[in-house]
Amino acid sequence: MPNDTTKRYALEDDRILPTDELKKIIKLELSKWLSSDKDADLPMLPHIAAQAVVLMNNPQSSITEVAQLLEQDQVLAAQVIKLANSPFYRSIKDVTTLSRAILVIGLRSVLDLIFSISLQGKVFRHPRYSARMSALWRHSMGAAYICREIAKGINANVDIAFLFGLLHDIGKPLIIDTLTKLSQKNPDQISLKLIDDTLLDEILDEFHCSVGGLIARKWGFPDKLRMAIVYHHDPLADGKVHKGALVTGLADLFCHRFGIGVPPVDRDFSDHPWLQPLGIDFATYLALDEQLRDETQAFLEQFSF
Known part of the structure; x- marks a missing residue:
């Protein structure tokens, strides 16, 4: 044996x-x-993740630029708005726009999430x-x-x-x-x-x-x-x-x-x-x-x- x-x-x-x-x-x-x-x-680093890194490395990145990045992927944009409305972030009122979602979650945190979710779809599969x-x-x-x-x-x-x-x-x-x-x-x-x-x-x-x-x-x-x-x-x-x-x-x-x-x-x-x-x-x-x-x-x- x-x-x-x-x-x-x-x-x-x-x-x-x-x-x-x-x-x-x-x-x-x-x-x-x-x-x-x-x-x-x-x-290669996924395209949207790479763009998120560029914005991470720029201290002058704006809410408008992050929102424009999210608009390239409607599924990702919907996930960010859903997250902003979740109990974890406890927003006082409903979040319906990307700019408001970025304010609720935080600009850097949104960029982290964009990078993370993009990476999940390309690498962790x-x-x-x-x-x-x-x-x-x-x-x-x-x-x-x-x-x-x-x-x-x-x-x-x-x-x-x-x-x-x-x-x-x-x-x-x-x-x-x-x-x-x-x-x-x-x-x-x-x-x-x-x-x-x-x-x-x-x-x-x-x-x-x-x-x-x-x-x-x-x-x-x-x-x-x-x-x-x-x-x-x-x-x-x-x-x-x-x-x-x-x-x-x-x-x-x-x-x-x-x-x-x-x-x-x-x-x-x-x-x-x-x-x-x-x-x-x-x-x-x-x-x-x-x-x-x-x-x-x-x-x-x-x-x-």
């Missing part, structure tokens, strides 16, 4: 490929791709892994909200914090897309049918930070955002303090604690070594824990996953 490490899968033509061999092939292909310094296979992609998207949006709230609490840069959380796991859907392309290119060696959840999780965990760093570079994001993505699991790497990665890593921990897009982890991390460099003491941690649990769920309820 084979054990888990020697379990074998039959290919459609009845040849046998050991799990360990399949793992080696996949990791070798991904490593070659990462070391090639070629990013031609990485997706896969016919074979729809449930996984939905969970990844929920986790990313939850981390984005929590990053922004942590940044507010420690007087850090709030504007970019939302993107820290939103993009911290962006490597995962891109790896899944790359595996799909590899399986189409080399069907005799790599088949999605042979990649079970355990193997896929191992691959995603090992490579997602590096792939995320690649896409951040291709999309032209600032280095502090790329560093937050690359180091969010090890923000004290090399004895350095990567503050953006600390905020992102802490948001990721809260998401796991609250079960946002992942199974909940019943663990108190009030003594975690990432708190002190951010100036978060025990009382502040407890306040964040209480605030974020309900607020993040309320924020996520406004979206479809």
